[in-house]
Amino acid sequence: MSKLYWEDFTPGMVAIYGPRLVTREAIVAFAAEFDPQPMHLDETAARATLLGGLAASGWHSCCILMRMIADGFVNQTTSMGAPGVEEVRWLKPLRPGTQVRVRTTVLETRPSNSRPEAGFVRWLAEMIDEHDDVITSFTTPLMLRRRGAGARP
């Protein structure tokens, strides 16, 4: 399969991936390993918190989102990785039983200053629920290989 290069992305491109079911078991298992706070582990304890009931760790939502974009497009590109994430927003609790989708929007593209064989594509990635409400979003610049000099198919 031919890979997608930096040149294949242009600002304004939107794509949707999913759906994927987020189960209570997955929420609790993730929290037990990485974010053992009461609101992510136990329904009764969670009811007394701002979340008002059991909800996934915000980091869990980021990881699910990452998996969905890896399957959705990142692994079909010449991605060289990302230096980080600009902003992560946890906007709505991710409840057990939610069918999530991911919406990606290309915000901008620019050549790399230091690597002539590479360019950056800056994406907004949003996890949305059945009501199209945004649960979690982040913005990240992904480095992709450019066609031509230095490009490997």
Next chain:
Amino acid sequence: MSKLYWEDFTPGMVAIYGPRLVTREAIVAFAAEFDPQPMHLDETAARATLLGGLAASGWHSCCILMRMIADGFVNQTTSMGAPGVEEVRWLKPLRPGTQVRVRTTVLETRPSNSRPEAGFVRWLAEMIDEHDDVITSFTTPLMLRRRGAGARP
């Protein structure tokens, strides 16, 4: 045990948590579940990437960091959660066998405008290795309960 409130944190406070060993097994297991890109899954494939060898998903480093601060202090506070993360930086590859520590620095504190019973503490959280190099960092505002009116012990 008495919990820590918003008032217990002041700008400039620094703390260190850990160490914790990051194993190859953990790196590959996380990547297989959440970030199945070649540089996080397979040594040979990873050698051909910018990382130059197997390294943890950046999201994995965030999750390990979260676990270390949950155990280190978050679960000893009146934390009400965080609305997100301002900036995540993946600065150095996290290699199998690394003993990581976490350094937290209180950047600022401010009362909540909308919730008189709460205030925000803005933290810089850094994962550091044996050479004190920063592997991953993020900045996040944590909402904590204030002492006095509305406070529950």
